[in-house]
Amino acid sequence: MDYRKIIFISFVFSILxxxxxxxxxxxxxxxxxxxxxxxxxxxxxxxxxxGVGGFSFQEDLQANIESCYTGVIVTVTKNGVSGQTTTxxxxxxxxxIAGRTGFIVILMGANDALALADKKAVMATTEKNMRYYIExxxxxxxxPIIGTIQFFNDKGDQRLKTANLYVSQINTIYRRLVxxxxxxxxxxxxxxxxxxxxxxxxxxxxxxxxxxxxxxxxDAINRAIExxxxxxxxxxxxxxxxxxxxxxGFSLSQAxxxxxxxxxxxxxxxxxLYDSYQNAGYSVVNLPLVNLDPGIYIYSMQVGGQILSxxxxxxx
Numbered sequence: 001m002d003y004r005k006i007i008f009i010s011f012v013f014s015i016l017x018x019x020x021x022x023x024x025x026x027x028x029x030x031x032x033x034x035x036x037x038x039x040x041x042x043x044x045x046x047x048x049x050x051g052v053g054g055f056s057f058q059e060d061l062q063a064n065i066e067s068c069y070t071g072v073i074v075t076v077t078k079n080g081v082s083g084q085t086t087t088x089x090x091x092x093x094x095x096x097i098a099g100r101t102g103f104i105v106i107l108m109g110a111n112d113a114l115a116l117a118d119k120k121a122v123m124a125t126t127e128k129n130m131r132y133y134i135e136x137x138x139x140x141x142x143x144p145i146i147g148t149i150q151f152f153n154d155k156g157d158q159r160l161k162t163a164n165l166y167v168s169q170i171n172t173i174y175r176r177l178v179x180x181x182x183x184x185x186x187x188x189x190x191x192x193x194x195x196x197x198x199x200x201x202x203x204x205x206x207x208x209x210x211x212x213x214x215x216x217x218x219d220a221i222n223r224a225i226e227x228x229x230x231x232x233x234x235x236x237x238x239x240x241x242x243x244x245x246x247x248x249g250f251s252l253s254q255a256x257x258x259x260x261x262x263x264x265x266x267x268x269x270x271x272x273l274y275d276s277y278q279n280a281g282y283s284v285v286n287l288p289l290v291n292l293d294p295g296i297y298i299y300s301m302q303v304g305g306q307i308l309s310x311x312x313x314x315x316x
Contacts, residue, residue: 024067025064025067025068025215025218027067027068028068028219028222028225028226028282029226029235029249029251029282029284030222030225030226030229030230030251030282031068031069031070031222032233032235032251033230033231033232033233033251033282034069034072034225034229034230034231035229035230035231035253036072036229037072037073038072038073038074038075038101038102039065039069039072039073039074039075039102039103039221039225040074040075040076040100040101040102040103041061041062041065041074041075041076041077041102041103041104041105041217041221042077042079042096042097042100042102042103042104042105042142043057043058043061043076043077043078043079043080043105043107043217044079044080044089044093044096044097044104044105044106044107044108044133045079045080045089045106045107045108045147046080046081046082046083046084046085046089046107046108046110046111047080047081047082047083047110047204048080048107048110048150048203048204048205048213049078049079049080049107049108050078050080050081050082051078051080052082052200052201052204052205053200053201053204053206055200055205055206055207055209055210056078056210057205057210057211057213057214057217058076058077058078058214059076060210060211060214061076061214061217061218062074062075062076064214064215064218065218065221077096077100079092079096083111084108084111085108085111085112085115085121085126086108086109086112086125086126086129086130086133087112087121087125087129088111089108089129090129090132093132093133093136094136097136097137097140097142100140100142101141101142102142102143103142103143103144103145103221103224104133104137104142104143104144104145105144105145105146105147105186105217105220105221106130106133106137106144106145106146106147107147107149107186107188108130108133108149109126109130109149109167109170109171109174110149110150110152110167110203112125112126112166112170113149113152113163113164113166113167113170114159114163116163116166117159117160117162117163117165117166118159123166123169123170123173126170126173127173127177130146130173130174130177131177134146134177134181134183135181137183138181138183143183143184143224143228144181144183144184145183145184145185145186145217145220145221145224146174146177146178146183146184146185146186147185147186147187147188147216147217148171148174148175148185148186148187148188148189148190149167149170149171149188149189150167150188150189150192150203150205151164151167151189151192151193151194151203152164152167152202152203153196153199153201153202153203154202155196157202160202167189171189184220184223184224185220186216186217186219186220187216188213188216191212191213191215191216192205192209192212192213198212226251226281226282227280227281228280230251230252230253230280230281230282231251231253232250232251232252232253232303232304232306232308233250233251233308234248234249234250234301234308234309234310235248235249235250235251235310236310237299237310237312240312240313241313241314241315242289242312242313242314242315243289243314243315243316244288244289244290245286245287245288245289246286246287246289246312247284247285247286247287248260248273248274248284248285248287248299249282249283249284249285250282250283250285250301250308251281251282251283252278252279252280252281252283252303253280254280254304255277255278255279255280256277256278256303256304257276257277257278257303257304258274258275258276258277258278258301258302258303259272259274259275259301259302259303260272260273260274260275260285260299260300260301260302261273261299261300261302262292262297262298262299262300262312263297263298263299263300264295264296264297264298265295265296265297265298267298270292270297273285273287273299274287289314292314293314294314294315294316295313295314296311296312296313296314297311297312297313297314298310298311298312299312
């Protein structure tokens with residue numbers, strides 16, 4: 001083969017690798033201490049959930065999860081029907097979540113906004129329906145994540161301008177319900193904003209838009225895992241070796257009294273680095289090391305009868 005062709009092929013291959021790497025998600029600390037063997041996500045909604053024009057977010061979402069939660073079985077189901085309002089989706093919600101565990105992500109309401117603009121619906125109905133979706137999810141021991149709905153590209157279209165007023169009102173309701181029920185929000189509207197370069201038509205995302213939405217769902221799932229599903233874990237300090245400061249991350253499955261003590265390499269107590277009550281989830285503490293001699297140390301976390309330890313190196 002001509003060497004120029006070899007160089008060209010190698011160059012293209014390198015670009016593809018770099019592009020793939022650039023699209024990889026940043027992994028949350030949640031992935032380090034996730035204690036279950038599976039992550040199951042049920043996606044429910046209308047056309048954006050169903051996928052439009054050959055594009056969708058579910059495959060990217062699954063790939064995002066699998067790239068960070070290695071060794072975990074991941075399933076993502078697609079339950080979207082184009083054109084449906086929150087009312088029209090009610091009959092198929094129970095079948096969609098039957099036998100499912102884990103997360104239910106709900107992205108629905110754009111068609112409600114259109115119906116409201118056409119004076120064929122009332123806002124109270126949309127709120128009532130979303131309450132049903134949230135309450136039914138919780139009764140079935142699912143973790144709900146509610147997505148805010150996108151703005152329509154309303155340039156030159158008075159009906160869509162009116163619909164966008166209702167989009168804002170619906171999203172306000174969704175944010176309030178998320179706080180009331182202590183569930184999770186995926187702020188799709190905020191992420192996409194009015195960047196219509198991410199659209200393939202007046203509202204549906206194109207490939208880049210769907211990719212962005214997959215990251216929004218992924219971030220929300222990470223937040224929920226950090227809050228609810230982490231086992232007790234102690235992270236390696238960073239940086240390590242450390243000079244005058246370092247950070248230690250740890251996770252709790254429930255609130256508790258956390259004590260982190262420091263010992264020298266011979267097991268002799270040196271000092272207490274952290275002593276406080278902490279809520280469930282992942283936390284990071286920043287610690288000064290200026291008074292420590294260079295050497296190898298052991299830091300040990302005690303919480304709820306458990307003791308976890310890691311090695312730390314201090315240099316000057």
